[in-house]
Amino acid sequence: MSGCNQSSLVEGLMKNFQEVQVGLTKQEALEESNRCLYCYDAPCINACPTSIDIPSFIKKIASGNVKGSAKTIMQANPVGASCSRVCPTEELCEGACVLNHSTKPIMIGNLQRYATDWAIQNEQVLFEPGSENGKSVAIIGGGPAGLSAARELRLLGYQVTIFEAEEKAGGLNTYGIVSFRLPQAVSYWEVQQVEQLGVKIQYNTRIGQDLSVEDVMNNFDFILLAIGMSKVPNIGIAGEELAGVYDAIDFVKETKVKPITDRFMGKKVMVIGAGNTAIDAATCSVRLGAENVKILYRRTKEEMTAYDFEYEFAKQDGVEFRWLTAPVRIVGDEQGNVTGIECIKMKLDSAGDDGRRRPVPIQDSKFIMEADAVIKAIGQTRYIELIEQFELLHDGGVIKINQETYQTSKAKVFACGDAIFGKGQGEAMVVSAAQQGKDSAYAIHKLATSTELEMA
Numbered sequence: 106m107s108g109c110n111q112s113s114l115v116e117g118l119m120k121n122f123q124e125v126q127v128g129l130t131k132q133e134a135l136e137e138s139n140r141c142l143y144c145y146d147a148p149c150i151n152a153c154p155t156s157i158d159i160p161s162f163i164k165k166i167a168s169g170n171v172k173g174s175a176k177t178i179m180q181a182n183p184v185g186a187s188c189s190r191v192c193p194t195e196e197l198c199e200g201a202c203v204l205n206h207s208t209k210p211i212m213i214g215n216l217q218r219y220a221t222d223w224a225i226q227n228e229q230v231l232f233e234p235g236s237e238n239g240k241s242v243a244i245i246g247g248g249p250a251g252l253s254a255a256r257e258l259r260l261l262g263y264q265v266t267i268f269e270a271e272e273k274a275g276g277l278n279t280y281g282i283v284s285f286r287l288p289q290a291v292s293y294w295e296v297q298q299v300e301q302l303g304v305k306i307q308y309n310t311r312i313g314q315d316l317s318v319e320d321v322m323n324n325f326d327f328i329l330l331a332i333g334m335s336k337v338p339n340i341g342i343a344g345e346e347l348a349g350v351y352d353a354i355d356f357v358k359e360t361k362v363k364p365i366t367d368r369f370m371g372k373k374v375m376v377i378g379a380g381n382t383a384i385d386a387a388t389c390s391v392r393l394g395a396e397n398v399k400i401l402y403r404r405t406k407e408e409m410t411a412y413d414f415e416y417e418f419a420k421q422d423g424v425e426f427r428w429l430t431a432p433v434r435i436v437g438d439e440q441g442n443v444t445g446i447e448c449i450k451m452k453l454d455s456a457g458d459d460g461r462r463r464p465v466p467i468q469d470s471k472f473i474m475e476a477d478a479v480i481k482a483i484g485q486t487r488y489i490e491l492i493e494q495f496e497l498l499h500d501g502g503v504i505k506i507n508q509e510t511y512q513t514s515k516a517k518v519f520a521c522g523d524a525i526f527g528k529g530q531g532e533a534m535v536v537s538a539a540q541q542g543k544d545s546a547y548a549i550h551k552l553a554t555s556t557e558l559e560m561a
């Protein structure tokens with residue numbers, strides 16, 4: 106291929122990574138906001154994990170007070186601009202809209218996006234820090250949970266330092282969720298809102314490596330662990346070391362931080378797993394020009410953890426799903442490159458301890474499919490080493506907390522977000538991480554003020 110053809114090809118692929126959904130126009134936003142019934146005791150507010158006053162922000166759009174609308178949203182949810190794009194709204198706010206019974210629900214997510222996009226475009230600063238109270242908090246991790254906690258603590262007058270391992274903050278909003286659903290600029294704006302309040306973000310600082318746990322423990326009044334989860338675990342099958350086998354989190358991250366290339370052009374890609382990450386990896390592969398993308402899942406559609414809207418999105422992108430199919434071996438050639446994947450057919454047996462029906466292999470049902478790349482998306486591992494350096498109780502890397510106070514087994518250490526998700530605890534969603542961040546901030550404040558009272 107000539108250099109010129111190649112660059113126009115790559116340019117074409119880059120366009121695939123631009124945001125898919127266009128925002129509402131002013132006229133559309135006005136019309137949609139005027140459809141809202143502004144219910145008293147609105148069920149949508151209860152269905153939003155961050156309890157945004159939805160009727161109020163919609164009414165402000167209708168009356169032309171878009172800044173006020175953005176403030177109402179961001180007050181309740183410090184990552185409300187990202188949430189407007191990634192929340193499973195049909196399961197949350199929009200699912201609870203009373204108009205579901207008659208016509209169609211109000212497009213709450215899209216209206217939220219309209220107001221927050223306006224604030225982004227008009228460079229609005231929405232909040233002021235509270236007066237200093239002389240207490241300090243170290244937050245480890247600058248994802249949705251850490252940023253939300255930082256914002257609330259700063260409004261309460263704490264000196265807040267976020268330690269962030271990466272070059273930028275925003276966590277999975279910045280590096281994990283694909284850019285055609287959530288552009289990085291949106292996440293950066295939310296980080297900027299927090300920094301503008303005087304929260305210090307120490308970038309490229311991995312606690313436990315670049316700075317010791319001891320230093321953090323000795324230098325701050327309180328510590329909040331908002332470290333999320335780590336890499337995709339190994340599947341434990343032969344061939345995982347071959348060239349062309351990827352960790353889905355790293356794979357998606359590359360499409361967000363590195364130039365787009367044509368390396369997937371015309372390729373056959375197998376994605377293993379059927380959660381958020383698998384869908385994002387599969388749709389990214391399609392956008393990188395892959396000829397065929399299949400998601401392999403050992404259970405059925407009913408058990409998959411991806412949201413319905415993600416499933417529909419992937420299907421529209423042409424992603425194929427192979428249910429009840431488990432990989433047993435990744436096949437490679439003599440040069441060490443992936444050439445296929447050997448799978449086995451599964452069936453569902455009785456439910457295990459977790460209440461989910463267990464997949465079991467069907468004898469003599471192995472078969473091989475051709476593949477040029479295999480992307481592993483079977484969940485995420487935990488930062489067990491760091492958790493143990495803090496000497497915190499955990500269950501397989503899920504930090505144990507007091508469910509009401511977010512306090513860990515050490516009195517001055519709190520934890521929230523994906524770091525406490527799992528083993529039947531919490532939910533891995535941006536909006537729940539945001540709420541937990543807020544709740545941990547209030548719990549820290551409650552402990553700080555009660556200690557003060559005791560000492561008075």
Ligand SMILES: Cc1cc2nc3c(=O)[nH]c(=O)nc-3n(C[C@H](O)[C@H](O)[C@H](O)COP(=O)(O)OP(=O)(O)OC[C@H]3O[C@@H](n4cnc5c(N)ncnc54)[C@H](O)[C@@H]3O)c2cc1C
Nearest residue numbers: 246248249250270276277311312333522523533534535538
């Ligand atoms: C591919 C993918 C797609 C998803 N899609 C959706 C979606 O559509 N909708 C939705 O609601 N949710 C989605 N999720 C889930 C959502 O992104 C998470 O639940 C949410 O980001 C959790 O926030 P958090 O702040 O707890 O963790 P994270 O976002 O993971 O942030 C943790 C931060 O801590 C930092 N960190 C870790 N260790 C250290 C250390 N030792 N020192 C300093 N910093 C450290 C990390 O660099 C990171 O910035 C998706 C997740 C993935 C992986």
Ligand code: SF4
Nearest residue numbers: 153188192197198214
């Ligand atoms: S934050 Fe999410 S759940 Fe809450 S109102 Fe906005 S889109 Fe709905």
